[in-house]
Amino acid sequence: MPYETCPRCGLRTYYVSGGECPRCGTPLGDTRRAARQPNWRPDTEPRGAVERVLAVARRELKMDTALLSEVRDGREIVLWATGNGRIPAFVPGAGAPLRETICQRLLDGKIEHIVHDAAADPRVRDLPAVRAVGVGAYIGVPLTGAAARQYVLCCLAGEARPDLSERDVQFLRGLVESVRPAVDRAAGAS
DSSP, X not given: OOEEEOTTTOOEEEOOTTOBOTTTOOBSSOHHHHHTOTTOOTTOOOTTHHHHHHHHXXXXXXXXXXXXXXXXXXEEEEEEEEEOSSSTTOOTTOEEEXXXXXXXXXXXXXXXXXXXXXXXXXXXXXXXXXXXXXXXXEEEEEEEOGGGOEEEEEEEESSOOTTOOHHHHHHHHHHHHHHHHHHHHHHHHO
């Protein structure tokens, strides 16, 4: 997947045909179209920038849900989410005790970035998200934001996904870096 530098704000990010810059919303791949946007301001966070990045992650990895959550006060709180409705429990504002989450296992180093078959994996199969919600596969990467706040960008599928690979983890790492500015701004506002 190629990288492209946004012609407006300079963010270097993954480019998907028809995609937009996750920081400023400028269309990528067609600089003539970007130049016609008269009201663009670099200090304005476009509505939905993080959701657009999550949609790219979900689409490219063929997952049911993509979300960015914050870890705070012993809980994992979903800040942004996008999905196809197959795993409806993960919506903005939803939260769970951290000890009951797959992301906690990732942050603790008990699992790697990918769980191919959550129902069969003894490290996560007894978690409520796996048993009750029906998470079949997981891929996630952590992000430390402003003021050392901890976040996780992850994608979930309702079925096992033995095809997920280290290349997919690298893709998510690139996406995490592209949402860092929005996450840091959101952290500064709260």
